Amino acid sequence: VSATPFAADLFPLRTTIRIGVTGLARSGKTALLTSVAANLLALGAGRPALPALAEQLGGRRLRVRLAPAEASDVPRFDYASHLAALVADPPRWPERTTAVSLLALDLEVDRDGLLAPFGPRVRRLEFLDYPGEWLLDLPLLDRDFGTWSEATLRRLEAPALAPIARDFLAFARGLPRGAKADESLALSGHRLYAETLRRLRDETGLAFLQPGRFLMLPPGPVPPYMHFFPLLGHGPLASLLRTRFDAYVEAVRRDLISPLFGDLDRLVVLADILSALHQGPAAFADAQAALAAASGALRWNLSWIDWLAALAQLKLPPRAIRRVAFAATKADHVAARQRGNLTALMRRLTLTPTEEAATAAFAVASVRCTEDVVETLEGRPVSAVRGRIIGESRPARFYPGEVPDAPPDESFWQHRFLSLPIFEPLRPPDAGRGGVPQIGLDALLAFLLADIL
Amino acid sequence: METQVRTEIEPFLRFEPEAAPRLEPLPVALPPPVPLRRTRLPVVLIGIAVLALGFPALWAAWLVSVLFDHAAWLGWTGLAIVLAGFGLVGWGLASELRGLATLRRVDRLRADLASGETERVVAAARQWVEGLPQHANLVPAITAAGTPETVLSLLQAGPGAELAEAVDALGRNAAIQAGAIVAATPSPALDVLAIGWRGLRLVRQVAALHGLRPGLTGTLALLQRTANAAASVAATQLAVNAAAHAVVSHPFLRHVLGDVAGAGVAARRMIVLARAASSACTPLP
Numbered sequence: 001v002s003a004t005p006f007a008a009d010l011f012p013l014r015t016t017i018r019i020g021v022t023g024l025a026r027s028g029k030t031a032l033l034t035s036v037a038a039n040l041l042a043l044g045a046g047r048p049a050l051p052a053l054a055e056q057l058g059g060r061r062l063r064v065r066l067a068p069a070e071a072s073d074v075p076r077f078d079y080a081s082h083l084a085a086l087v088a089d090p091p092r093w094p095e096r097t098t099a100v101s102l103l104a105l106d107l108e109v110d111r112d113g114l115l116a117p118f119g120p121r122v123r124r125l126e127f128l129d130y131p132g133e134w135l136l137d138l139p140l141l142d143r144d145f146g147t148w149s150e151a152t153l154r155r156l157e158a159p160a161l162a163p164i165a166r167d168f169l170a171f172a173r174g175l176p177r178g179a180k181a182d183e184s185l186a187l188s189g190h191r192l193y194a195e196t197l198r199r200l201r202d203e204t205g206l207a208f209l210q211p212g213r214f215l216m217l218p219p220g221p222v223p224p225y226m227h228f229f230p231l232l233g234h235g236p237l238a239s240l241l242r243t244r245f246d247a248y249v250e251a252v253r254r255d256l257i258s259p260l261f262g263d264l265d266r267l268v269v270l271a272d273i274l275s276a277l278h279q280g281p282a283a284f285a286d287a288q289a290a291l292a293a294a295s296g297a298l299r300w301n302l303s304w305i306d307w308l309a310a311l312a313q314l315k316l317p318p319r320a321i322r323r324v325a326f327a328a329t330k331a332d333h334v335a336a337r338q339r340g341n342l343t344a345l346m347r348r349l350t351l352t353p354t355e356e357a358a359t360a361a362f363a364v365a366s367v368r369c370t371e372d373v374v375e376t377l378e379g380r381p382v383s384a385v386r387g388r389i390i391g392e393s394r395p396a397r398f399y400p401g402e403v404p405d406a407p408p409d410e411s412f413w414q415h416r417f418l419s420l421p422i423f424e425p426l427r428p429p430d431a432g433r434g435g436v437p438q439i440g441l442d443a444l445l446a447f448l449l450a451d452i453l
Numbered sequence: 454m455e456t457q458v459r460t461e462i463e464p465f466l467r468f469e470p471e472a473a474p475r476l477e478p479l480p481v482a483l484p485p486p487v488p489l490r491r492t493r494l495p496v497v498l499i500g501i502a503v504l505a506l507g508f509p510a511l512w513a514a515w516l517v518s519v520l521f522d523h524a525a526w527l528g529w530t531g532l533a534i535v536l537a538g539f540g541l542v543g544w545g546l547a548s549e550l551r552g553l554a555t556l557r558r559v560d561r562l563r564a565d566l567a568s569g570e571t572e573r574v575v576a577a578a579r580q581w582v583e584g585l586p587q588h589a590n591l592v593p594a595i596t597a598a599g600t601p602e603t604v605l606s607l608l609q610a611g612p613g614a615e616l617a618e619a620v621d622a623l624g625r626n627a628a629i630q631a632g633a634i635v636a637a638t639p640s641p642a643l644d645v646l647a648i649g650w651r652g653l654r655l656v657r658q659v660a661a662l663h664g665l666r667p668g669l670t671g672t673l674a675l676l677q678r679t680a681n682a683a684a685s686v687a688a689t690q691l692a693v694n695a696a697a698h699a700v701v702s703h704p705f706l707r708h709v710l711g712d713v714a715g716a717g718v719a720a721r722r723m724i725v726l727a728r729a730a731s732s733a734c735t736p737l738p
Binding site for chain 1: 462463467470471473475478480564570738
């Protein structure tokens with residue numbers, strides 16, 4: 001009977017905004033999506049959640065509901081079970097997701113001023129869980145097989161990585177110069193290379209690993225062009241691998257303009273910088289390179305050449321990403337005093353300009369686990385955080401070390417930076433109906449949605 | 454640069470000696486809502502009501518005392534008349550207040566249904582459905598539904614859909630009458646009166662359909678809510694056009710409305726009004 005859903009059902013006035021949420025594995029995409037859904041639903045139900053967004057609404061009413069899946073072919077984000085895990089006693093962290101999924105929310109927000117009689121604005125927000133590994137494929141778009149192979153092999157030969165890459169390097173070096181374009185050779189080399197990438201990710205915490213789709217396979221059967229590996233030379237095998245590399249790059253390009261990924265309107269890039277600070281200079285430099293590559297690849301804005309090229313082919317020009325938010329996650333593992341530094345560090349790593357409206361850096365904790373405390377150490381007050389580590393009944397007080405406000409220099413690495421313990425989430429009020437405790441997520445959403453609310 | 458700001462404090466992770474329950478978040482403080490400028494009209498109305506009732510009461514008391522001075526039987530008769538008159542006025546006022554209270558109840562039910570808390574939603578849903586005897590069979594299903602979403606879906610599909618249909622029927626009837634009134638009345642000034650009367654009647658009919666019996670002040674409050682709800686209903690104008698088209702194709706009006714300027718608009722307004730009034734009367738969020 002209520003007129004508003006009636007209006008929304010009858011008229012295609014609804015605008016869909018697709019927001020990509022990307023980040024390397026374990027950067028907290030699932031936690032962020034769960035928290036976004038729980039907090040927006042809570043705010044829509046009139047609960048106190050997301051203060052920055054509530055301030056932006058300025059007293060206007062917001063209604064939020066989970067959008068029906070309809071006939072979509074993209075798997076839905078399993079919000080209910082992820083929230084249940086956070087709410088459970090004892091709580092669990094949501095299971096890691098390994099496939100693309102979509103969280104869709106319908107928003108209705110009252111207009112203000114003279115537009116009020118036209119009824120509420122109706123928006124559908126689609127959050128697409130976009131694997132960060134795929135983002136690292138974007139820099140491949142302007143590289144050829146030769147330069148990529150050379151750079152990759154040189155990197156694998158570095159003393160820190162060589163032990164893990166030993167088997168693959170032995171295989172690649174052992175191939176005769178004029179090796180035939182043999183499928184079994186290509187497949188063996190591919191398997192060894194993919195295994196090396198996986199071990200580098202899991203054992204050393206490296207992030208900048210290409211091709212990203214080797215680590216996070218796209219849905220569906222694996223196409224034969226995926227079976228390549230870096231190789232120098234000009235023999236028949238090298239040319240087969242080059243052809244496959246080119247086909248792979250073409251697939252990446254196609255994905256960029258596909259209806260699923262090409263329609264991304266705004267993007268959230270998550271990175272666990274605090275863990276990289278613990279892992280040491282090599283892992284940090286790698287994370288820095290990965291972020292710079294991702295942000296550099298994303299900063300493409302449509303030039304007039306793109307427009308002309310698209311028009312010449314009688315096509316619509318591809319959609320540009322309007323807003324990008326770079327977020328350093330696990331901000332609740334450092335005290336409030338240090339979160340400003342964490343934001344500044346993220347801004348500098350991604351070369352985000354402070355004055356630009358289209359990109360911004362944040363320090364967020366999608367699911368807050370700790371509270372701020374002041375600990376007295378040798379007579380001096382130290383800002384720390386307090387939380388319960390999973391499986392422990394006694395709360396712990398934690399101070400990982402100083403967070404730099406810029407990419408750290410040599411002297412930083414002389415000091416220790418502790419690894420982050422796995423804290424249990426704070427209890428969500430009213431079993432999640434009152435939202436999920438968070439830090440900075442409200443500011444991030446207020447930035448992403450500023451022009452549509 | 455940061456070597457200068459770095460301190461010598463050693464990082465630490467230290468457990469407290471005592472076990473503690475799971476940590477709870479501090480309550481979130483939302484920015485205070487923008488204060489709305491309240492109109493002074495209700496205060497003025499209350500003042501007028503006090504004057505309108507107070508002076509006649511004083512006058513009646515004086516009159517009764519004078520009548521008693523003349524003769525006892527005259528005094529008793531006067532007192533009986535005054536008590537009967539003021540009693541009726543009081544009874545009328547009480548039923549007005551009851552009408553207003555039922556409107557408040559709708560607001561409370563609406564807030565409960567939108568709360569997202571299973572217990573509150575189920576209790577509110579039961580309370581609403583129990584007031585609609587034809588849907589009493591929904592109560593077990595509501596009690597069994599585990600989530601607020603399921604309860605709301607049940608309500609939308611059951612009483613919600615049925616009420617919507619009935620409201621549309623009332624709207625269509627009123628639209629046909631409004632069209633006919635505009636076609637039949639000789640002057641635009643009379644149009645306004647007649648359409649206004651029909652609109653008011655429609656709002657009260659829709660309220661009655663939702664189990665509300667608003668009196669005069671209740672109707673005024675309902676009209677205010679209907680005006681508020683009309684903003685969101687305005688978005689349904691296109692649907693209303695379709696509904697109005699159905700009305701306009703009524704065999705009698707098809708000939709009349711085409712020729713009389715404003716008749717179609719009046720008909721369309723009745724359908725919008727029915728939906729806006731329904732939106733103001735229903736507790737469904």
